[in-house]
Amino acid sequence: MMKDCLQFLIEPAKKLKIRLKESRKQVRLEKKVQLLESQLFIMELSRELNKICQRSNILGHIWTSEDIWPPTMCRDFIMEWAALLEKRVQYEKAEKKDWKGHLLCMLEVGGECDMGPHKRVIMDWTREIKSSHPIIWEPVLMMLDDLEFQWKRGRLPNLLPAMELVILAVLNAESPVKEDVTKQWLVGKQRFSFISCVPTVWNWICEAAEDVSLDPDSANPDLLISNDEKRMRCGLERREAPRCRRRFDGWWCAVGQESFISGRHYWEVEVGERDWRLGVAKASAVRQGFRSLNTDTGYLTLRLERGSDLKALTVPATPLSQSLVPRKVGVYLDYEQGQLSFYDVEKRSHLFTFNEKFTEELYPIFGTVEVVKDLVIRPADLRQPCLCPGPCLWN
Numbered sequence: 001m002m003k004d005c006l007q008f009l010i011e012p013a014k015k016l017k018i019r020l021k022e023s024r025k026q027v028r029l030e031k032k033v034q035l036l037e038s039q040l041f042i043m044e045l046s047r048e049l050n051k052i053c054q055r056s057n058i059l060g061h062i063w064t065s066e067d068i069w070p071p072t073m074c075r076d077f078i079m080e081w082a083a084l085l086e087k088r089v090q091y092e093k094a095e096k097k098d099w100k101g102h103l104l105c106m107l108e109v110g111g112e113c114d115m116g117p118h119k120r121v122i123m124d125w126t127r128e129i130k131s132s133h134p135i136i137w138e139p140v141l142m143m144l145d146d147l148e149f150q151w152k153r154g155r156l157p158n159l160l161p162a163m164e165l166v167i168l169a170v171l172n173a174e175s176p177v178k179e180d181v182t183k184q185w186l187v188g189k190q191r192f193s194f195i196s197c198v199p200t201v202w203n204w205i206c207e208a209a210e211d212v213s214l215d216p217d218s219a220n221p222d223l224l225i226s227n228d229e230k231r232m233r234c235g236l237e238r239r240e241a242p243r244c245r246r247r248f249d250g251w252w253c254a255v256g257q258e259s260f261i262s263g264r265h266y267w268e269v270e271v272g273e274r275d276w277r278l279g280v281a282k283a284s285a286v287r288q289g290f291r292s293l294n295t296d297t298g299y300l301t302l303r304l305e306r307g308s309d310l311k312a313l314t315v316p317a318t319p320l321s322q323s324l325v326p327r328k329v330g331v332y333l334d335y336e337q338g339q340l341s342f343y344d345v346e347k348r349s350h351l352f353t354f355n356e357k358f359t360e361e362l363y364p365i366f367g368t369v370e371v372v373k374d375l376v377i378r379p380a381d382l383r384q385p386c387l388c389p390g391p392c393l394w395n
Contacts, residue, residue: 038074039063041119042163048126049166054136056144058162061151067158077160081167082118085125134173140165202348205332208264209380212256212364218246218287219254223368229257231374232366250290255281256364265333267364268345270376271326274307277367278329280340283360293365300340300354301365302329312352324351328378333362 043063050059061067069077147162213229221241225232234252241247248254260280269278277293278301285298293299294313301313302320310325312318328345335358342351368375 036071036074038071038078039069041078041122042069042074045122045126046159046163048130049163049170052129052134052136052170053144053166054141056136056141056148058144058148058151058159059166061148062159062163067151069158069160073158073160077163078118078122081164082121085121129170132173134170136166136169140169205266205330205343208266208332210258210265210267211380212258212267212377214254214366214377215246215257216254217244218248220248220250220252222252223254225254226374230377230379232368233374234369234371236371246287248287250288251277251293251367252369253277253287253293253365253367256366259283259361259363260333260335261361262335264335266330267380268328268330268378268382269366270328270374270378271304272368272370272373272375273327275305275369276375277301277303277365278331278342279313279354279365280331280333280362281365282362293367295354295356299365300356301367302342302352303367310351312354314354318352320352324349326351331364335362 046059046062050057053059063069143165144162147156147159147165150156151159151162214225214232216225216229219225219232219241221238222234223232224235224239232254243249246255269276271278280300281287281293282298285293291297292313293301294315294317296315299313302310303313304310304325308322308325310320310322312320324344326344326346329351330343330345332341332343333339334341338357339353339355341353343349344351366375366377
């Protein structure tokens with residue numbers, strides 16, 4: 001009888017117990033995703049930098065549910081920029097580390113403890129910029145708008161490029177030349193990242209466009225070169241051609257008539273769907289026979305085989321994703337920076353960059369084994385229209 005009377009209390013008690021159990025489970029899950037110190041530091045740094053961005057609020061997006069940086073990325077970012085700031089700004093050297101304690105701490109907490117000196121360098125720098133009130137240039141603000149546009153559409157995995165761009169803009173606030181920030185940012189992105197190229201930077205690359213033509217005297221005898229020396233494909237019969245050191249007699253390649261020993265240069269090529277090779281060849285590179293055309297033999301090239309096997313011919317070769325296979329390739333050479341970069345012209349996305357100190361003449365190289373579709377060098381004045389909102393500041 002008593003049990004029946006208390007039944008109205010038993011059921012709510014059971015439900016309360018279930019809710020408490022679920023609450024404890026939720027608390028445990030929240031503890032698992034609790035932000036680490038390096039992640040919190042990035043969030044605070046973005047808030048400080050966002051205050052000087054004027055009309056752009058892109059850094060306010062950092063650490064939203066859509067933009068979360070892994071701990072390793074945060075630590076790398078802090079260490080890299082602290083090292084750069086130490087070179088650009090004079091700071092007192094950090095105290096000598098206790099390496100035994102440092103290693104034990106690394107094992108215990110996953111590497112967070114060694115961030116202290118690096119964080120102090122960045123924090124000292126942020127205090128300095130607060131008092132100086134640097135102004136972000138209009139071109140940089142346009143680039144930030146472009147980055148935010150791409151991030152919101154899922155084309156950027158995180159806002160790391162925006163953070164780096166703002167820091168570079170602040171560091172170069174006194175520079176009278178607007179290209180300085182663009183160049184520093186581009187060089188860094190080409191070296192370490194694969195991101196879509198924002199329109200303002202893309203236009204700056206295109207300013208280095210060259211009118212490149214094929215050199216018939218270097219072409220493999222199996223290749224057919226058009227009269228305007230802008231197209232080539234494999235013929236069905238081998239033509240008679242005099243043997244010389246300049247000519248490829250093994251691989252189906254030809255070089256450009258132009259060569260480069262300094263400066264920035266850019267050219268675009270419409271490629272086939274099955275097989276092509278693009279890049280540069282050093283003046284000393286051997287062109288006879290079937291030696292591998294890779295970095296060991298003086299060639300810096302990108303190669304597509306069988307329609308889907310895209311790779312950079314480093315040693316060993318660097319495979320690239322099948323999703324990156326382009327139809328139009330932009331080749332960008334910055335001789336002084338030691339960079340040869342490849343872009344998908346239609347997507348304005350970065351494919352790969354070779355980093356090397358150049359010391360000799362470099363010749364554009366082109367290769368194909370297709371017999372139906374021509375490999376076509378596009379005219380220097382033919383490029384995609386500018387996507388800058390309003391008047392473009394880079395024309």
